[in-house]
Amino acid sequence: MPEFAVLRAPSQVLFGAGMAEAAGRVAATHGRRVLLITDPVIAGTPGFGTVEASLRAAGLDVAITTGAEVDVPPAAVDAAVELGRATEPDVIVAVGGGSVIDLAKVTALLLSHGGALADYYAVNSVPGPIVPLIALPTTAGTGSEATPVAVITDATTAMKMGVASSHLIPRHAICDPLLTLGAPPVVTAHAGIDALSHAIEGYMAAAETPSVDLVLGRPQVGKNGLSDTLALTAAGHIAAHLERAVEDGDDLEARTGMLYGSLLAGIAFGNSGVSTAHALQFAVGAATHTSHGLGTGLLLPYVMEFNRPARPHDLAELARVMRSPGGAVEHVHALGQRIGLPASLAEIGIAQEDLRGMAESSFNFKRLIDNNPRELDIDALERILDAAWHGDPARLEEVQSVRS
Ligand SMILES: [Fe+2]
Structure with a gap:
């Protein structure tokens, strides 16, 4: 018996081949407006097409940004937040590797609580829940679909910085191995x-x-x-x-x-x-x-x-x-x-x-x-x-x- 244990995790994890098709129905439980975040490479993959099609089949309004980049540079954050402010999503769906999911996390954070990312570098400084996230990883690596951490590039120093809060854990992790087949x-x-x-x-x-x-x-x-x-x-x-x-x-x-x-x-x-x-x-x-x-x-x-x-x-x-x-x-x-x-x-x-x-x-x-x-x-x-x-x-x- 362990003397001590803690578990904070997504409230729903769906794992298995074909599970990406669940994205639309899962997103619909949060509302009609969806912000879908990915990067230019993933945007052209069949897996991304599956997710987008399932969102549309569920009758949702989908705004898409393909502007995610490695190490989550400030410009990518600004662009995603700007699109989010214009579309006021009920839920954010991220399809991609760690950088895409981390971009979704900090976008949801800034849409919900405002300010600049530097305001949240101190551990547990996120004041409350953020826009619900659905994370669909396309690489088997960061585990960001289940973690309280986002790593981004600081706007002033260009150093990589972490934001860590239990509020950043995605609400849903949909892990479909078919989405990872294309990784080189x-x-x-x-x-x-x-x-x-x-x-x-x-x-x-x-x-x-x-x-x-x-x-x-x-x-x-x-x-x-x-x-x-x-x-x-x-x-x-x-x-x-x-x-x-x-x-x-x-x-x-x-x-x-x-x-x-x-x-x-x-x-x-x-x-x-x-x-x-x-x-x-x-x-x-x-x-x-x-x-x-x-x-x-x-x-x-x-x-x-x-x-x-x-x-x-x-x-x-x-x-x-x-x-x-x-x-x-x-x-x-x-x-x-x-x-x-x-x-x-x-x-x-x-x-x-x-x-x-x-x-x-x-x-x-x-x-x-x-x-x-x-x-x-x-x-x-x-x-x-x-x-x-x-x-x-x-x-x-x-x-x-x-x-x-
Ligand atoms: Fe790591």
Whole structure:
């Protein structure tokens, strides 16, 4: 029995091939006016056509914006909010990857509560419910269809910033694997290994002392029983299906396993939180303009190795669900290489002398750093980065020796 558990999630999750056709009837429960958000690529896919047709078949008034962009730039937010103000939607439907769903979240937020996004960077600063969201993911990665988090690009600093509030959790997640069939191998690989990093970091999150202030004061509350159960199941599904989905994008069984894994990982870390691989990725991504999932996936085994002394049983449990007799760290590292992740931070153009500055800037992501199961300082972050720069988790061996 877990001593502590928290579950905040969409009020309705529909998972399965063909479920996208439910969008119209689900949307109609909220009213007649729909704002449908996607990006220019997804707008041309059969899956988007299915969703749009179901909205029209339900007799709804549909305003469409295809203006979503990677990393949710301010101009995309402004355009979506402007269309929203003109059409006053009863419900917002997002069809796309993490950037599309995150754009829908912040658009709903600004339509409901006004102001600028910077007003909401502080955790739990969203004052109340937002326009209801229906999220239909087209990648198996961010889990944004189920999380309280939106990552956007700040209008003044151009830095990526997070908005986190339980009010941002989509009301409905409609997860239809048919919508993910078209994603190209690189997208599948990076999104999929990011989903694995959500499962593993969500599972290895710091364990907080349970209290009412903790559970009501933060959208993400650290390691707990329900997120652990979901995270382990997610890790098993992702480990079993990621390589297959990258190799053959039309493998519906692999796509289904990946979408289920990323959904469960999203619900898991949506409640427990992610940590150091995500904190370090902000610095790696800013320096190299590589994708979020490339960074979290590359860094993940090093963070796991660093945390081994604090959580040996967690790593053993992860190894069990991922069917990896050689160990969870080795499994994740080898899987990353098999799906085409770069072998090291050096390979993506980072200079060794820049690692210290990256460790320092990552340390500022306090919410993520504090969620690490083992205490971290800037030296420790630099050691993790140095091992990743060399492409060799065994360089953290001094840490491993603590095992005995
Ligand atoms: Fe992530």
